[in-house]
Amino acid sequence: MKVIMNTIEKPYLLYLGTSDSDLSIKTCRGIAQWRPEFCIGQYYTGSSDLTVGLKQMYPKEAKENGAKTMIIGLANSGGRISKSWIADIIEAIEAGLDIASGLHEKLSDIEEIQTAALKHKRKLHDIRHHKGHLPVGNGKKRSGKRILTIGTDCAVGKMYTALALEKEMKKRGFDADFVATGQTGILIKGEGISIDAVLADFISGAVELLSPDNKPEHWDIIEGQGSLFNPSFAGVSTGLLHGAQSDYLILCHEANRINIKDLEGFKVPNLKECINTNLSLAKLTNPNVKLLGVSLNCRKLNKVEAYKQIEDIENRLSLPCVDPMLTGVSKIVDSII
Amino acid sequence: MKVIMNTIEKPYLLYLGTSDSDLSIKTCRGIAQWRPEFCIGQYYTGSSDLTVGLKQMYPKEAKENGAKTMIIGLANSGGRISKSWIADIIEAIEAGLDIASGLHEKLSDIEEIQTAALKHKRKLHDIRHHKGHLPVGNGKKRSGKRILTIGTDCAVGKMYTALALEKEMKKRGFDADFVATGQTGILIKGEGISIDAVLADFISGAVELLSPDNKPEHWDIIEGQGSLFNPSFAGVSTGLLHGAQSDYLILCHEANRINIKDLEGFKVPNLKECINTNLSLAKLTNPNVKLLGVSLNCRKLNKVEAYKQIEDIENRLSLPCVDPMLTGVSKIVDSII
Numbered sequence: 001m002k003v004i005m006n007t008i009e010k011p012y013l014l015y016l017g018t019s020d021s022d023l024s025i026k027t028c029r030g031i032a033q034w035r036p037e038f039c040i041g042q043y044y045t046g047s048s049d050l051t052v053g054l055k056q057m058y059p060k061e062a063k064e065n066g067a068k069t070m071i072i073g074l075a076n077s078g079g080r081i082s083k084s085w086i087a088d089i090i091e092a093i094e095a096g097l098d099i100a101s102g103l104h105e106k107l108s109d110i111e112e113i114q115t116a117a118l119k120h121k122r123k124l125h126d127i128r129h130h131k132g133h134l135p136v137g138n139g140k141k142r143s144g145k146r147i148l149t150i151g152t153d154c155a156v157g158k159m160y161t162a163l164a165l166e167k168e169m170k171k172r173g174f175d176a177d178f179v180a181t182g183q184t185g186i187l188i189k190g191e192g193i194s195i196d197a198v199l200a201d202f203i204s205g206a207v208e209l210l211s212p213d214n215k216p217e218h219w220d221i222i223e224g225q226g227s228l229f230n231p232s233f234a235g236v237s238t239g240l241l242h243g244a245q246s247d248y249l250i251l252c253h254e255a256n257r258i259n260i261k262d263l264e265g266f267k268v269p270n271l272k273e274c275i276n277t278n279l280s281l282a283k284l285t286n287p288n289v290k291l292l293g294v295s296l297n298c299r300k301l302n303k304v305e306a307y308k309q310i311e312d313i314e315n316r317l318s319l320p321c322v323d324p325m326l327t328g329v330s331k332i333v334d335s336i337i
Numbered sequence: 338m339k340v341i342m343n344t345i346e347k348p349y350l351l352y353l354g355t356s357d358s359d360l361s362i363k364t365c366r367g368i369a370q371w372r373p374e375f376c377i378g379q380y381y382t383g384s385s386d387l388t389v390g391l392k393q394m395y396p397k398e399a400k401e402n403g404a405k406t407m408i409i410g411l412a413n414s415g416g417r418i419s420k421s422w423i424a425d426i427i428e429a430i431e432a433g434l435d436i437a438s439g440l441h442e443k444l445s446d447i448e449e450i451q452t453a454a455l456k457h458k459r460k461l462h463d464i465r466h467h468k469g470h471l472p473v474g475n476g477k478k479r480s481g482k483r484i485l486t487i488g489t490d491c492a493v494g495k496m497y498t499a500l501a502l503e504k505e506m507k508k509r510g511f512d513a514d515f516v517a518t519g520q521t522g523i524l525i526k527g528e529g530i531s532i533d534a535v536l537a538d539f540i541s542g543a544v545e546l547l548s549p550d551n552k553p554e555h556w557d558i559i560e561g562q563g564s565l566f567n568p569s570f571a572g573v574s575t576g577l578l579h580g581a582q583s584d585y586l587i588l589c590h591e592a593n594r595i596n597i598k599d600l601e602g603f604k605v606p607n608l609k610e611c612i613n614t615n616l617s618l619a620k621l622t623n624p625n626v627k628l629l630g631v632s633l634n635c636r637k638l639n640k641v642e643a644y645k646q647i648e649d650i651e652n653r654l655s656l657p658c659v660d661p662m663l664t665g666v667s668k669i670v671d672s673i674i
Binding site (some may be wrong): 136137138139140141195196197198199200201203204205228229231232233234235236237238239240242243263264265266277280281284285 | 473474475476477478532533534535536537538540541542565566568569570571572573574575576577579580600601602603614617618621622
């Protein structure tokens with residue numbers, strides 16, 4: 001299976017680019033937070049004091065310290081490779097590092113980068129662009145257990161919740177693995193498929209490939225994408241739901257979000273409605289699917305209000321509700337046992 | 338809008354290939370049936386008596402009679418361009434025809450074909466491969482009216498029903514247009530986007546592009562794809578449902594089909610369940626969506642049994658049920674008025 005997935009060699013040098021915007025290094029911050037053991041250092045060539053808390057080093061120094069890949073984990077509008085990064089990327093290639101990028105524009109489409117990579121025999125990973133043949137989903141029952149994070153909308157904490165769950169389950173001795181389906185997740189995990197960028201016919205097939213048969217006691221914690229209630233991306237969410245064949249779903253929601261992100265006239269669904277619709281579709285490939293709990297992203301609330309809303313949801317749904325940042329996810333893991 | 342869609346110049350010479358299998362010319366047969374006015378002739382270079390009932394002619398003769406494009410409307414396993422067709426395709430290019438193919442393998446990936454097209458300044462249309470930038474769906478209310486054919490499964494008659502409906506509505510003076518979302522539909526219509534082959538993030542956006550704002554009295558009859566109950570392709574169906582923003586759905590079903598096509602262990606849903614799930618998802622982008630009726634594909638029944646099943650469905654659902662081949666679709670058009 002791994003052959004056709006994006007497999008990126010670790011450890012990493014995190015490239016923070018040249019901008020002074022904290023938002024631009026969101027993906028690097030995610031990697032440094034969730035996989036500090038994969039990170040040798042950071043390389044920032046701008047003029048501010050931007051940092052993800054790692055040691056600042058040049059590619060050559062990173063290579064000497066064992067780094068294998070420099071990660072372009074940068075977000076900018078349009079997903080373009082900025083001209084101001086090209087010299088830094090070539091410097092890293094010349095120092096002997098592979099390059100991995102989650103941007104829309106391909107590394108291999110920039111001639112200087114492609115030429116340098118060929119000359120120095122380095123790999124270029126354009127992780128949003130999946131290579132190779134994907135199967136059409138077949139819905140066949142697979143062994144092992146699966147949890148999928150679903151959402152009332154985009155950007156509510158589906159990846160964060162899945163990673164927090166993996167960490168807590170591993171701590172308690174579960175055989176559990178995070179399964180990456182988006183750019184940041186793939187860079188954190190080091191492999192995966194960007195599900196929103198596969199051809200529409202292969203959405204569920206790609207998820208089946210990402211989470212194949214496994215030992216009966218093994219848990220795949222699959223990162224969800226989009227929402228059935230976001231009309232831009234619900235096709236992706238449906239294919240994920242069917243391909244995941246989940247035993248359990250965890251509903252992710254941002255407290256106090258009223259409107260669907262970036263779309264006029266669409267309301268975030270109420271939790272009950274969102275749960276019912278997801279369970280009803282998910283039953284097609286796993287009739288025994290259940291909701292395990294709710295992950296409430298309380299970043300816009302004060303502590304008192306956050307705990308109040310969490311309690312309120314628990315009372316309404318008779319299920320555990322957590323905020324991974326505030327409460328951790330142990331209550332949800334308890335409910336598996 | 339048309340700029341970024343596949344627009345194929347008419348009229349056509351239909352290329353029937355070299356095989357003796359009637360199944361291989363299914364797409365050509367569809368074009369000859371639904372758009373005889375677009376077809377100048379057929380070109381068959383095999384050794385059997387395969388025909389779609391058009392005059393047999395060489396590309397040169399077709400060109401002299403006004404043909405603009407030779408259509409490779411052939412189905413074979415894997416969607417490859419057979420070596421035995423290449424000389425015929427080049428002959429057509431040299432005669433001054435564009436080439437349009439619905440196969441998976443690209444015409445432009447075959448060097449001899451690409452070279453000939455450049456030399457003779459002919460266009461190559463690989464209609465499954467959409468060119469250009471697609472928008473992300475936004476769910477904004479569009480003017481004009483829309484009907485979408487949905488299905489209990491794949492290959493139940495969604496395209497056929499949409500085309501029959503367009504024909505009947507036009508006959509009665511409606512301002513109605515078929516909107517093509519699959520290979521055969523695109524070749525019949527001469528334009529469209531193969532929705533199953535766009536990137537997953539753009540499914541609903543592609544449908545919004547295909548069926549933009551229109552006059553209040555205009556009807557788009559949108560060809561559906563897949564089924565919410567087919568776990569291979571339900572992501573495509575969901576995106577289509579949201580992008581179509583339908584006023585009316587027509588449920589297509591094949592009489593006596595029990596199992597989902599090509600998938601072990603999946604049953605065709607009962608009509609009521611299928612209708613409810615589709616309406617519930619479709620409401621996200623059009624809260625007023627309604628089911629207009631059922632199109633029952635009775636090809637495996639005798640006439641008596643067919644009429645019995647049609648009547649039975651009408652009694653159960655209190656909605657018109659038709660078989661476009663057997664009864665025509667006028668009962669469904671009646672119910673619009």
